[in-house]
Amino acid sequence: MSSDVGVTLSNGCRITHGRGANIKKPFSDIDLTMHELSPGNQKGFRGQLGFIEFTPELRLPRHVHMDASKERLLDERILVLHGVGVVEIAGKVWATAPGTLVDITGGIPHTWSACPAGVKLSDGSVSEGKFTMVFEYEEPTSFFPTRSTETVTNVAQYQPFDGDNFDEIRFPKLTAQQVAEQAEIVFDKQQQRLSLP
Template sequence: MSSPPPETTTKPTGHLLPNGCRITHGQAGNIKKPFTHMDLTMHELTAGTSNNTKAFSGQLGFIEFTTSHRLPRHIHMDLSRTRLADERILVLHGVGMVEIAGALWVVAPGSLVDAIGGVPHTWTACPAGVRLPNGVVSRGTFTMVYEYEEPTAFFPIASTEPIGSGSEYVEFTGDFDEIRFPELSRKEVIARARVVIGREVLSLQ
């Protein structure tokens, strides 16, 4: 029996978290240089060559973050609140920070984050002056490109525990300051966060 052609062969990439979310940095993050005679780089949210790539039909856009933009922790569902919705985020430039199910990650430029529906998460920009193991230094800003599996909204949630269905969602109705990404100093980020560089999970210390 012949093997499938190369364009339909898929390999696991990046760092897979226990909750199903994934952080991918480097060439595995759908980064392409299509022309050998030109320094043009393509960053694809969805790789078009995979036979098991999930189709995304929700909102597609970008956000320019500073450290003053600290999102409240949330999940995504369809607008009827019955189905959980996945999200895909590309850190286009700058250095981001994401909390995924309570764990703190610094996200290097060019990284792709697959946030699984039902996993609580929140974003902000990494404080200025944090040096990543690959030499990149944060400046307190970053730009993300986001894409949702289907039309959705922000559903605020207090818990950091993933949920398995829309019926498990408990809406947070208090002051959003209680669930916003915490305001962290450079030293606190270095002490607490991890980062994915290439295929390695590294500390910042």
């Protein structure tokens, strides 16, 4: 579903890339183009801000985020700086190109890894097997692992992971072929399929 900025998924998460952003040229005499990936946020994010460098070997466990008192589900924002990431959002796999902002609504189970080398994006570029993300949380939080891919709308619905081995809920090890077959990508304001070179 398209929104004013980016593509809003049915679960409330949003993926914004390229021409799907607000594009501004604020100066007539300076060649500056601004890609506004978010029209602002009403939440006033105050949580941790940082970055993570990924390879396909780094596969996060599926999780949600809550406040420290475990009373409220929290939103998260991820900006892909360079490389190609893959994210599972509520059980669906998406590839994320450089310059993509992913807004993950509180209560949506998600997990990340780097796209394996060899996946061709809509602009003709090919993934190299690594990516760097910047993350920001609505409030201070940590990871709350879950086996479920189902959206939770309140903390009481959260199903904690009860296993001994996070491998059971990590982003799956996918080949370039599997990513091309399973994932979609938001490029500009269009949901698209991936391919191999």
